[in-house]
């Protein structure tokens with residue numbers, strides 16, 4: 001490790017500095033643990049900073065309500081910080097307007113949510129085709145089939161999400177997230193809706209694809225065993241980063 005906690009010799013893909021997130025609150029909706037930031041505002045994240053090296057897997061852990069999802073939303077550019085900067089692959093998110101941000105997200109990131117977030121009226125193949133069509137990829141259909149093959153669902157191309165099990169739906173979501181070979185994968189409790197055995201199988205698949213493609217991973221999880229599979233672990237509590245632990249030195 002070097003002085004800033006990154007494995008030696010790796011370039012930084014994600015860098016966040018001095019992040020604050022404050023949202024307006026309805027009267028009576030103030031979280032007593034955090035208090036009121038003043039004038040009906042709640043501070044969800046306070047002075048958060050982090051760096052993630054290219055190819056690294058970072059696990060984010062912390063109690064419910066500590067701000068993990070909020071942090072992920074900022075990194076995805078789905079929410080804007082009240083203060084602070086986020087730079088991903090050399091691009092400062094705050095400098096982009098909404099269209100440019102959406103384009104940058106499509107080119108650079110894949111996102112996997114706890115609730116799968118597949119489009120219910122589209123088949124597995126059509127769901128995986130969406131990011132390819134948005135990227136204007138002419139080889140879309142072949143790439144989408146290959147991605148579904150890679151997650152073991154080559155025989156379920158024409159099934160709607162409602163005709164698939166939870167584990168199968170999350171595998172479709174993984175295929176959709178990886179199909180454009182994003183440099184960064186953001187995953188928010190991807191096993192949260194799965195039983196432990198199915199969740200373990202889906203996570204084996206995710207880490208295997210992450211290693212195969214050299215994808216940088218930011219993974220929110222409540223599962224210590226899953227966090228321990230990451231190269232580093234970041235602990236968030238009450239909107240602050242409390243500790244940054246290397247789990248193990250990555251193989252050089």
Ligand SMILES: Nc1ncnc2c1ncn2[C@@H]1O[C@H](COP(=O)(O)OP(=O)(O)OP(=O)(O)O)[C@@H](O)[C@H]1O
Nearest residue numbers: 023031042044062063064065066067068069070071
């Ligand atoms: N838009 C919002 N308005 C008001 N409060 C919010 C908003 N978004 C998040 N919060 C609050 O901010 C806190 C952090 O929420 P967040 O979802 O980031 O936590 P979390 O660590 O991901 O929790 P969990 O592990 O339960 O998913 C919570 O107290 C939540 O109620």
